[in-house]
Amino acid sequence: MNASLSDESIRDEIYAIVAKQAKLDVASLRPDATLKDLGVASLEAIELIFDIEEHFDITFPDEGANFDTDTVQHLIDAVRGALQAKSGGSEATA
Amino acid sequence: MNPSRRRVAITGMGAISPYGEGAAPLWSGLRAGLSAIRPLRHARAEEVRVKVAAQVPDSFDPAARFDERILPQLDRTSQFALLAAREAVAQSGLDFASAGLGRRTAVVIGTGVGGENTQSEQARRLYGENATRLHPLTIVRVMPNAPASQISIALGAHGPTFGIVSACASSNHAIAQAAMLIRAGMADVAIAGGTEACITYGALRAWEAMRVLADDTCRPFSVNRRGLVLGEGAGVFVLEAMDHAYARGATPLAELAGVGMTADAGDIVAPDPAGGAAAMAQALADAGLVPEEIDYINAHGTGTPANDPTETMAIHRVFGPHARRLAVSSTKSMHGHALGASGALELVAVLGALAEGVVPPTANLDQPDPACDLDYVPNTARDMPVRAALSNSFAFGGLNAVLALKRA
Numbered sequence: 152m153n154a155s156l157s158d159e160s161i162r163d164e165i166y167a168i169v170a171k172q173a174k175l176d177v178a179s180l181r182p183d184a185t186l187k188d189l190g191v192a193s194l195e196a197i198e199l200i201f202d203i204e205e206h207f208d209i210t211f212p213d214e215g216a217n218f219d220t221d222t223v224q225h226l227i228d229a230v231r232g233a234l235q236a237k238s239g240g241s242e243a244t245a
Numbered sequence: 246m247n248p249s250r251r252r253v254a255i256t257g258m259g260a261i262s263p264y265g266e267g268a269a270p271l272w273s274g275l276r277a278g279l280s281a282i283r284p285l286r287h288a289r290a291e292e293v294r295v296k297v298a299a300q301v302p303d304s305f306d307p308a309a310r311f312d313e314r315i316l317p318q319l320d321r322t323s324q325f326a327l328l329a330a331r332e333a334v335a336q337s338g339l340d341f342a343s344a345g346l347g348r349r350t351a352v353v354i355g356t357g358v359g360g361e362n363t364q365s366e367q368a369r370r371l372y373g374e375n376a377t378r379l380h381p382l383t384i385v386r387v388m389p390n391a392p393a394s395q396i397s398i399a400l401g402a403h404g405p406t407f408g409i410v411s412a413c414a415s416s417n418h419a420i421a422q423a424a425m426l427i428r429a430g431m432a433d434v435a436i437a438g439g440t441e442a443c444i445t446y447g448a449l450r451a452w453e454a455m456r457v458l459a460d461d462t463c464r465p466f467s468v469n470r471r472g473l474v475l476g477e478g479a480g481v482f483v484l485e486a487m488d489h490a491y492a493r494g495a496t497p498l499a500e501l502a503g504v505g506m507t508a509d510a511g512d513i514v515a516p517d518p519a520g521g522a523a524a525m526a527q528a529l530a531d532a533g534l535v536p537e538e539i540d541y542i543n544a545h546g547t548g549t550p551a552n553d554p555t556e557t558m559a560i561h562r563v564f565g566p567h568a569r570r571l572a573v574s575s576t577k578s579m580h581g582h583a584l585g586a587s588g589a590l591e592l593v594a595v596l597g598a599l600a601e602g603v604v605p606p607t608a609n610l611d612q613p614d615p616a617c618d619l620d621y622v623p624n625t626a627r628d629m630p631v632r633a634a635l636s637n638s639f640a641f642g643g644l645n646a647v648l649a650l651k652r653a
Contacts, residue, residue: 193515193551197456 156234161207162227168206169223172199182224189223196221209233253424254490254497254653257339257483259332260593261325262580263299263476267332271478271580271590272597275605276626280579282462282474285444293449296460299476299581300444301325318382319395320360321442325479325586326392327399330436334400337483338495339434341400350402351432352393353423354481355415355439357585358448359389359408365445392440396481404432413545414638415439416480416588417646421504423484433489440479441586449475457549463582465546465575465607466553466621468614473547476581480589497653499599502633503532509643516552516639521545521559524645525635529563532649534633536564539571539649541604541634543591544621546575547582554616556637561619572629574622578608588638592648598631599652 156164162182170177173189180189186196204210207230263281264270274281284290285298307316307324319327334341341347363386370376385391390408397406405426409419416439423437452458452475459472490497505527509520529536545556553575561568576594583590594605603626610623636648 193512197454200456201454 158231161230161234164206165203165223165227165230168202169199169226172202180223182227183222185220185222187220203230207234209237251428251430252487253427253501254485254487254495255482255499255501255596256485256490256495256497257333257335257337258480258498258593258596259329259336260478260480260590261301261305261328262478262590263301264580265302266305266328268480268593271593275576275579275594276597276603278579278606278608278625280462280608282579282581287444287446287449289446293446294453294460295449295458295475297462297474298444299474299583301477318385320363320386320391322356322360322362322440323386323392323395325442325477326354326438326440326481327395329438329440329479329481330396330399333436333481333483337485339483341402346434347401347403349404349433350400351404351423351426351435352397352400352402352406353409353419353426353435353437354393354396355409355411355419355585355588356389356392357410357412357415357441358443360387360391361443361445361448363387365447368447396436400436402436404435410585411644411646412640412642413582413584413587414640414644414646415585416592417636417638417648418506418644420482420484420501420588420592420648421506421646424501424504427484427486433486435484436481437484438479438481438589439586441584442477443584444475444477459548462609463548463578464609464611465544465548465578466557466614466617467610468612470548470550470553472549473577473582476577476583477586478580478583478590479586480593482589482592498596499653500651501648502534502651503528503530503649505529505531505647505649507645509645511643513643514641516555517643518555518558518562520643520645521556521637521639522562524647525559525563525637528635528647528649532633532651534649534651536567538633539564539567539635540629540631541595541598542571542573543595543634543636544573544575545637545639546577546607548575548577552639554614556639557617557619568619571620572604572622572627573619574605574607576605578610588636588646588648591636595634595636595650598634599650602630603628604631
């Protein structure tokens with residue numbers, strides 16, 4: 152079901168998850184904000200990634216994981232990529 | 246340092262590690278710069294993202310090492326600890342059959358997670374197979390004090406005996422606690438160290454979720470480091486009041502001159518340079534050493550993005566200009582991160598460095614990180630006199646424990 156999500160709905164769902172973790176109003180989120188900007192550091196960032204993985208039933212690769220400096224747009228792109236990989240039948244965990 | 250205080254000698258050491266059984270293969274592997282990190286061996290290795298680990302070789306056969314009446318009581322964690330304790334006691338030359346020694350002997354053994362293999366196996370039966378009966382010795386295998394208790398039973402040591410839990414600092418906290426028991430006059434001898442056997446499916450998944458494991462190898466202080474590599478094993482030492490050791494004609498391997506223990510009281514995982522620095526400064530002061538007397542620091546050096554620059558900063562704070570003159574290395578680059586056993590495995594490296602005048606290297610350091618600007622003895626051991634050394638352990642939970650060692 153997730154594979155058919157539109158870009159807008161992916162973004163909105165990620166915004167909702169980030170806003171909840173960062174305890175911010177969704178309206179205040181910007182795609183170029185880093186998690187650090189939003190006050191989501193260290194363990195909270197790992198929790199946030201976990202929440203996103205659970206929500207979309209995907210697994211982010213470990214490579215290049217540096218979530219503190221990742222922007223919200225990076226997260227959106229990564230989720231979209233993982234969903235595409237999943238619907239294409241290939242392993243999202245590669 | 247209080248001059249009237251009892252000094253503490255180390256008169257025996259034992260280990261089991263990814264290099265096999267014995268402190269000697271561990272030290273010779275580290276001295277040679279040989280990494281024991283290998284592809285993960287586990288029944289479910291194909292499923293997990295973790296690809297590498299530093300595991301005790303399959304040649305270790307518990308049935309060949311333990312009486313069949315005792316073996317059912319022993320989680321792998323206790324097996325490791327008992328084996329290392331036997332070796333350490335044999336080297337010390339202490340005879341526990343002799344009158345009174347057992348009454349004056351303490352046992353303090355650290356472990357990060359206790360009987361993890363038993364816990365994991367019994368949980369699998371319970372939840373995975375809907376078994377309703379668990380092994381009757383599950384509790385006595387799992388309890389984190391089991392390694393200390395098993396050693397006390399094996400030796401007949403009746404002094405203060407307990408486990409220590411402080412994650413990756415457990416070994417150093419245990420050794421520090423044992424030294425304080427001797428200083429306080431509550432024991433003449435203490436069997437102390439740490440043990441860990443933590444490579445289970447559940448633990449691998451949990452570490453994976455935390456995203457701190459490297460997928461290739463452990464590269465401390467290298468800019469391309471990708472995290473830690475799990476290890477396992479045990480290191481156990483015989484600590485002894487210096488006067489007690491000399492009175493029986495024993496030759497100390499080294500003096501455990503000082504200890505330092507602090508808590509960051511900040512983040513549950515992110516290290517704070519102030520906490521590590523305070524523990525190092527405390528260990529120096531406790532040992533009556535000035536920074537310039539330290540020739541070598543065995544770093545905590547996990548190879549995570551957060552630890553290595555933070556530890557570097559802490560060393561700068563404590564040592565000032567001397568920070569650039571002393572040698573620092575992370576042997577976790579070779580024996581992996583054995584959590585509660587890591588400080589004990591690293592103490593074997595420090596004792597080797599003090600005894601032989603050889604500093605083991607930091608393996609896999611091929612791309613220097615500007616944020617890590619000390620002399621990490623990259624890739625090849627170095628011959629140099631080591632008069633005194635520190636061994637750092639910093640744990641999740643913000644717990645720091647540092648040992649100061651001097652040539653005996």
